[in-house]
Amino acid sequence: MLETRTYRAESIQAALLLAKADLGPDAVIVDVRHIGPRTLRGEDGVVELIAAPAQAVVRPAETRRPVTIPGSTGDPLFLSMTALGLGPRFTEDLVRTFRRYRGTGEALRRALAGRIAHYIAVAPWLPVGGRAILALVGPTGVGKTTTALKLAATARADGFPAQVISLAGDDGHDMRLEVLARGLGVPVIRAANGTELQRALRSSTAPFTLIDTVGTNPYDPRAIAALEAALTTAPLVVCVTLPVSGDLDETLEAARRYAPLRPRALILTKLDETRRPGMALGIAERLGRPLLALTTGPSIPQDFVSASTSALAELAAWTLERLERRLRVTDRS
Ligand SMILES: Nc1nc2c(ncn2[C@@H]2O[C@H](COP(=O)(O)OP(=O)(O)OP(=O)(O)O)[C@@H](O)[C@H]2O)c(=O)[nH]1
Numbered sequence: 184m185l186e187t188r189t190y191r192a193e194s195i196q197a198a199l200l201l202a203k204a205d206l207g208p209d210a211v212i213v214d215v216r217h218i219g220p221r222t223l224r225g226e227d228g229v230v231e232l233i234a235a236p237a238q239a240v241v242r243p244a245e246t247r248r249p250v251t252i253p254g255s256t257g258d259p260l261f262l263s264m265t266a267l268g269l270g271p272r273f274t275e276d277l278v279r280t281f282r283r284y285r286g287t288g289e290a291l292r293r294a295l296a297g298r299i300a301h302y303i304a305v306a307p308w309l310p311v312g313g314r315a316i317l318a319l320v321g322p323t324g325v326g327k328t329t330t331a332l333k334l335a336a337t338a339r340a341d342g343f344p345a346q347v348i349s350l351a352g353d354d355g356h357d358m359r360l361e362v363l364a365r366g367l368g369v370p371v372i373r374a375a376n377g378t379e380l381q382r383a384l385r386s387s388t389a390p391f392t393l394i395d396t397v398g399t400n401p402y403d404p405r406a407i408a409a410l411e412a413a414l415t416t417a418p419l420v421v422c423v424t425l426p427v428s429g430d431l432d433e434t435l436e437a438a439r440r441y442a443p444l445r446p447r448a449l450i451l452t453k454l455d456e457t458r459r460p461g462m463a464l465g466i467a468e469r470l471g472r473p474l475l476a477l478t479t480g481p482s483i484p485q486d487f488v489s490a491s492t493s494a495l496a497e498l499a500a501w502t503l504e505r506l507e508r509r510l511r512v513t514d515r516s
């Protein structure tokens with residue numbers, strides 16, 4: 184069982200300090216929740232942070248050995264979950280938890296969250312205690328620009344000034360970005376290449392910068408190499424951005440093609456454009472990268488959920504309930 188502790192404070196920074204004082208500097212943040220008003224400038228204790236000691240970090244899924252779970256292979260609910268990309272051990276854990284707590288609402292979600300924390304790491308992305316630079320990379324049209332603006336606008340609402348740098352975007356792309364950003368009060372800088380990106384980062388003091396990269400074909404090694412060259416000029420976290428609305432194998436293969444960019448986090452988009460949003464659980468587990476955010480529609484910043492074990496538990500509960508209902512109907516017919 185993952186040993187976690189909960190800290191409450193008036194801001195994420197304060198809760199993080201409490202966690203680090205208690206668990207040491209390498210404490211791993213498992214979840215952050217706003218339990219009062221969304222803004223962190225509120226007076227009351229509004230943030231709940233769940234942390235674990237460093238040794239409890241989730242191991243990347245790809246390094247885990249495959250396992251055989253006896254007795255699960257003929258179970259239709261188990262099979263439906265593995266079809267969403269979840270590994271057998273993760274599936275078995277979720278299905279068993281679901282059957283034990285079914286119909287208990289909050290208790291089910293809490294129990295699922297406890298299990299999910301063993302398989303999917305979530306990454307709090309607000310720039311607590313320093314400067315954060317995230318570069319969103321991914322295929323064309325997956326929602327990089329929209330998500331960069333959602334992150335920037337959400338950070339601003341939480342009191343963290345944010346900016347977007349568009350890397351290698353063409354005029355049409357950047358004009359649309361600028362119009363959207365103006366409406367949100369988010370500054371935009373254009374950088375044609377790595378040198379301009381470096382210059383823009385040097386001359387900025389914004390605590391939170393989103394680099395919105397040009398859409399990159401995962402099967403074009405030259406385009407990936409060009410992006411790699413531009414991004415290595417700055418210390419930043421590369422986030423692969425992928426839609427959940429596509430084919431599972433294609434999505435996993437596309438993610439792997441971005442390996443030269445050394446991605447350290449994952450953003451999953453377009454959960455609203457599929458009947459199988461639970462695939463987000465499978466993709467996140469299989470890729471073994473900390474999940475940063477999920478997006479659920481085009482509206483900025485509303486259609487956006489920061490990744491947390493509680494959000495993933497909600498998704499798992501919804502998926503399991505829906506699959507079970509569907510299997511019951513098929514059984515009767
Ligand atoms: N339904 C839905 N639409 C989304 C979501 N995120 C973005 N979109 C829409 O998808 C389209 C493409 O979004 P962009 O943010 O421009 O995608 P991009 O990855 O920046 O695209 P390129 O810069 O061309 O590579 C736009 O119409 C967005 O409104 C989402 O979560 N759900």
Ligand SMILES: [Mg+2]
Pocket residue numbers: 327328329356395396397398
């Ligand atoms: Mg874009």
